[in-house]
Amino acid sequence: MRWNLKSKPDNQKIKTLQNALQIDEIVATLLLQRGIESYEDAKTFFRPTLDDLHDPFLMKDMDKAVKRILTAIENQENILVFGDYDVDGTTAVSLVSSYLKSFYPNVATYIPDRYNEGYGISYIGIDFADDNDFSLIIALDCGIKSIEHIDYAKQKGIDFIICDHHRPGDTVPNAVAVLDPKQEDCNYPYKELCGCGVGFKLIQALASTKNQSVDDLVPYLDLVATAIAADIVPITGENRVLAKFGLEVINSNPRAGIKALIKNVKKATLSITDVVFIIAPRINAAGRIKHGNYAVELLTEFDLSQVIQFAAEIETFNADRKNLDKQITKEALSQIIDNNEEDRFSTVVYQEDWHKGVIGIVASRLVENYYRPTIVFTKSGEKLAASARSVKDFDIYNALEACAEHLEQFGGHMYAAGMTIKEENLQAFKQAFEEFVQKTIHPDLLTPEISIDLEINFDDINPKLLRILKQFEPFGPENMTPIFLTKNVFDSGYPKQLGSDNEHLRLFVKQEQSEGFGTIGFGLGKKIEIARDRKPFDLVYSIEENEWNGNTTIQLQMRDLKA
Template structure:
């Protein structure tokens, strides 16, 4: 692993900000690295306020979307809320549908079948709407490229409102309204909302017309925070405000569905990492293993006992998902070794029987072993479908665009995408993708990197330092948990391997005459020798609080260790 220390801001800037905020220079430096340069920037960062959310009507077409929904309600039309089967899509559908149903009954929901219909707006979904007298479809987390689908719906006198956050193509669908801050002609001040975030701006605009305040919409923020965490969008601006207040809802008064999921794992207080690793995978498991409808049912249920029943079913899907993910990862790793795939600049693997619901997770697992842009293919009907995952600094979406002559369809982001192609085009695509990656990837992007915020001493980790660091939460992209480097460390002799396969380490670390701290290194079991016999070493780590039997203690979550130079 490469350790890269971020450039330290100018000393004069650090001193000025430290004095203005009455904080240590280490804290001021961390803030400047996050673009926080003034007292006012810091106020907004440390004290996120619902008052700082933007007017939803600044979003292009918002007035058209609200007008069309109000017309549908006035004319007693049937409305269908359509969304993708992942966390962002199912939370968005639950949010918009439950808000509309709070004052209008004629609202249906629709989640496409991952295996039968695939990602995004589907012709089958439009046919369902047509068969059921639905004249308005609101699509969430999808639709920005659904030009043919929207035209097909129009022929059947069905209007579309598209709420999406993905990059548009050259042309937009001919919908009544297209809400997407990534539109070139949209001047909305923040363009990093997730799909559920766009859905929230829609209900915020509807609520504003109905005389509701932002406080009236607080109960919906548990869904928004879950989507922000799961979709790995930047934890800045509106996302950070919505995530912070959404976490408060999750921990104080969540909807029955989320409460039932938390009830399954019996954790008292959840942070954003818990949402990513506890709530999100369970919601995702429904769409991966069975059907996304199960997630919408859970998240829209207002009877707690019924929600607990739904949650226990989803828990089974999640257990199945874990087993499949483990099994397919082993098979994919074997395939890479057998075919010498590890010598390539990209990883592209395929087996017709791999479960479509977990290939995205498997792609991420393969990157942990072979740090390369990765695609995992499986058979999907008469075509092949793949999930793509990328490495730091490489835009896999652009790479797929460069190979688009071999593809049927594709979509996604810089670091994650999905695609389909005809089976006969697989090998040509695989070769073309390898060439693109080989010719465009930077050498540094082929080695896993740990980005270090600052070098500090253990003595710098004071109660005040910890207290202020905690106020940096919630963490996420562009506001990641700070990573520190400390040199000249020793283990006091209590270091040992832990875990079933002894794959982790637990150390008791000191530096000079500092107080000792426990260090836990997941997956670092093979590096214990570096620390034995009081040999000095250096470590990169995050500062954690460990809760055990009601007691909270400080510990270092070790990301890597090396010999001291």
């Protein structure tokens, strides 16, 4: 691990913020590192309200989108709500369709089949709309690059409204309205919404035409918070507001489908991290293993017996997904070793029978192992399909753009992308991709980094600090859990490895005369020797609450330790 201690903000700025907020230096420093420089900034950060949300009509084409939907309702047209099969897409489809159905019956949903249709808007989907007399399609979390598809739909008399958050290409599709804050000529103040977030802005705009306020839309925010967590978008600005209020809905009164997914969770309050690791994988498992429709049915159904059945099916899909993920990761790691590719700058692996639904997860597992930009291919019809994952600060989308001559199509973000290729072009692509990564990646980026906010002493840690840190939630990109460094600590004498393979580490750490803290380090079991015999070491950790037998204590979660 590379330890990167953030530079400390200007001392005068720290003092000014301390005085304005009556807080200590540690909290003032953490806030400044997150761009919070004044009393007003802090108020918005610690006390977000729904009033902080922007006017949806500031988004380019929002007026056109609303007008077209209202015309469709007036003319009794059939509306098809179309979205991708991942968490962002299925939650967005569930959100927009259930809102529209609350006052208009002629609404149906469509999730493309991952295997027959692939990612995004499909010709099969458009033909389905044509055969079933849909004259308006609202596309969510996809469509910004579907120029030919939109033209094809137009020839059939079908209009499109696109709600996307991916980067547009040089040309934007000729749709009735294109809602995407990442368009260069869109002046919407917040650019980092996920697909479901853009869908929420659409229903917020529609609600304003029906004399509804944003408060009337709060019950839909469990879906938005789930998408924000799963899509790993920055938890700043509007996303922070939507995530905070969405988490409140998840913890107090979630829709029946989400309630069924979390019924066995023992925690009193779920965090964004819990949404990422408990709710999101299950919703994703439907599209990965069977079909994304299962997720939409679960998230839009209110009949309890139906919901229980859907949730049970999704649990089965998730168990299958885990088994496949394990097996394919093992095969991919063997392939890298057998081909003597451990020392490359990138990973590109292919096997024709790998399950298309889990190759994205496998790519992430390979990044954990080798920490370099990674692409996993499998056979999909006549072509090969792949999922790509990157390492921190390396833009894999740009890398694919540089190798585009070998690809059929591709799309995605800085850290995750998908693509298709002809099998005969795979080796040429693999070579070009490796050369581009080798030429452009900084060597430091091939070692995982721990970004440390601040060096502190154990004497600085107390219940008041923990209370304030909890108010920094929800955590996520650009507002990560604060990470601290304390130097020259020692274990009190009984370090212990935990887990079936001794993979985890438990210590009780002290610094000079401090009281000391219990610590747990997941995946750090091999580092036990550093802590033996009361030898001094440096510790990087986050501060958390530990509840046990009705007692609450402060616990440190170790991120790394070095002699």
